[in-house]
Amino acid sequence: MSQPTLSFEQLRHSAPLALRQYIAAGQYQGHTSGLAQGRVQANIVILPNDWANEFLRYCTLNRQACPVLDVTEPGDPYFRNLGTAIDIRHEVSRYRVYRHGELSEEPSDIEHVWQDDLVAFAIGCSFSFEQPLLDAGIALRHIDLGRNVAMYRTNIDTRPTARLSGKLVVSMRPMQAAAAIQAIQITARMPNVHGAPVHIGDPALIGIDSLSSPDYGDAVPVEADEIPVFWACGVTPQSVVQTSRPPLCITHAPGCMLVTDVLNSAL
Structure with missing residues (x-):
């Protein structure tokens, strides 16, 4: 059963877990600016394991653009340090799937493209x-x-x-x-x-x-x-992926962030 439709103003004041559940149910596919006020939002990058360590080095070299907040284990879709039961396959309002640097689809769920070698990165967001x-x-x-x-x-x-x-x-x-x-x-x-x-x-x-x-x-x-x-x-x-062309990369659609349980004041 679908949940009642919430207004943008209601979403602004939603608890982060409730907002993620609403998104995972396919009820919201818009941008997250101003939503779940007071909670950290994160950019998402998901890469095969053989690219993950190099991407982590890239983030270290470019920390102002890519400050890493959390990283998953290979094949594990759950962020363990950002909140309750965050399954990255379902809880972003809109994703982008790049294959060899080309945007191939923009789904609201990525379970169909998930692989057991994927590593997810949560990156700080303005x-x-x-x-x-x-x-x-x-x-x-x-x-x-x-x-x-x-x-x-x-x-x-x-x-x-x-x-x-x-x-x-x-x-x-x-x-x-x-x-x-x-x-x-x-x-x-x-x-x-x-x-x-x-x-x-x-x-x-x-x-x-x-x-x-x-x-x-x-x-x-x-x-x-x-x-x-x-x-x-x-x-x-996403600019880097289009230039460097890894075989697969999944990101959030711009502005469609992962809303975490972490308080902004913690940063």
Whole structure:
């Protein structure tokens, strides 16, 4: 039996376990920005075991973009350190399946592609620092508009390993100058969810041609008295996968995060 349909406002205040169960039941396939407020959200990367150690090295070299929160054992779909009974095959609202770097499908469940050699990584997400920004009185327009955050591929190279390389992806939030300074101070204290911004101001300096055409997520307007503020983004591995072309890689769809039981304050 399907569960009653919940409004976005109800989902914002749902307990994380209840939200994951709602998602696993196929009731919600949208973005998770602003949902289960106060709880850590995570980007997901799933790779065959023979790529997993190298990906972990890649994350170590690029910690601002890829801060690792938890890793599963090969073939085990459960994250043991992020909450109650988190089965990564079912509890993300939308996944992406890449084969040899090409996007092959975008399902709401990945049990049909799960293999006994897969290793799942949970990577810190900027959604986790949004609540401290809101608590400080900093408005976040994508949340006010009910949109996904805007994300862009840049011209900034990440630090490569033997088989993994690619460009940095960033998320953008427009702010007035005083709010941007405050946001830097707040997020710098949260290195497990990308830390301080990597760029402020002219997007062309990091290879972004148009803020109105994000590579991932939804466009949000930038007002005349605002500046765009850019943080390293956990969608970076998807850019890397398309460049490095492992035989199989499963990720979250941009903005569709794993909601954990961990409190943001723990980070």
